[in-house]
Amino acid sequence: MLKGNLIELRPVSRKDLDKLFQWANDELLTTLGSGSESALQNNNPKEAIESKYEQNLLSHNLWSDGIVFIVYTLATEEPIGKCDYRSLNPITRTAEIGIKIGEREYWGKGYGQDIIQTLLHHLFYTLNIHRVQLDTWSGNTQAIRLYEKAGFQHEGQLRKNEYVNGAYYDTVLMGLLREEFSEDPKLIKMRAFT
Numbered sequence: 001m002l003k004g005n006l007i008e009l010r011p012v013s014r015k016d017l018d019k020l021f022q023w024a025n026d027e028l029l030t031t032l033g034s035g036s037e038s039a040l041q042n043n044n045p046k047e048a049i050e051s052k053y054e055q056n057l058l059s060h061n062l063w064s065d066g067i068v069f070i071v072y073t074l075a076t077e078e079p080i081g082k083c084d085y086r087s088l089n090p091i092t093r094t095a096e097i098g099i100k101i102g103e104r105e106y107w108g109k110g111y112g113q114d115i116i117q118t119l120l121h122h123l124f125y126t127l128n129i130h131r132v133q134l135d136t137w138s139g140n141t142q143a144i145r146l147y148e149k150a151g152f153q154h155e156g157q158l159r160k161n162e163y164v165n166g167a168y169y170d171t172v173l174m175g176l177l178r179e180e181f182s183e184d185p186k187l188i189k190m191r192a193f194t
Contacts, residue, residue: 002069002118002119002121002122003074003118004074004114004115004117004118005074005114006073006074006075006110006111006114007071007072007073007074007080007111007114007115007118008071008072008073008074009069009070009071009072009083009115009118009119009122010069010070010072011067011068011069011070012053012068012069012070012082013070014053016070016079017046017049017050017053018046019070019079019102020049020070020082021044021046021049022102023081023082023100023102024044024049025043025044026102029100029102031164031165032140032142032143033098033100033140033143035136035137035139035140035162035164035169035171036137036161036162036163036164038164065086066084066085066086066087066088066095066096067084067085068082068083068084069082069083069084069119070082071083071101071111071115073106073111078103079102079103080101080102080103080106080111081099081100081101081102081103081106081111081115082099082100082102083097083098083099083100083115083116083119084097084098085097085119085123085132086098088127088129092130092131093128093129093130093131094129094130094131094132094133095123095127095129095131095132095133096132096133096134097116097119097120097123097132097133097134098134099112099115099116099119099143099146101115107142108142112146113146113149113150116146116147116150117150117183120132120150120176120181120183121183124178124181129178130177130178131175131176131177131178132175132176133155133173133174133175133176134147134152134173134174134175135171135172135173135174136171136172136174137162137164137169137170137171137172138157138162138169138170138171138172139162139164139167139169144172144174147174150176151176151180151181151182152174152175152176153174153175153176153180154172154173154174155173155174155175156173157170157171157172157173158170158171158173
């Protein structure tokens, strides 16, 4: 398990499936996290989520599938979201990430920054990844601000590549190199003692 200042990232377990089901069927969360893809991701039956979990237990491949973590708060031990890394490339040492805070009362309170810092530290210093990338859609301004604050650079955009709620948006491509990663000093201090 990976510990930050406010959160702990834990591997998904069976007890987390109810929350994953809830978040996967929250239209706002899915739209913010997936842009145009949300139309294909809403209305997930719980059985599909359970089936995916069982399938991953039997045939999980770290390099192609990466890992999905459930985010728990340290203060209350409650699950508040999920994050993941995927598409690891052992030659270029790259990975893609994603984050979703499913419990809205935790938005804008530093949890997203702590999740990203904790995940990036693991990728850069445990898995020896050199570059982390992500994409989002231009209407998800809250996520873009969060990624910028974590040090991600805008690397490109696909113009009018997303269609959300009747309007076109750009796909925003962002990346962060290991040497650009500026870790939260509080996390560095805390990790020295754990």
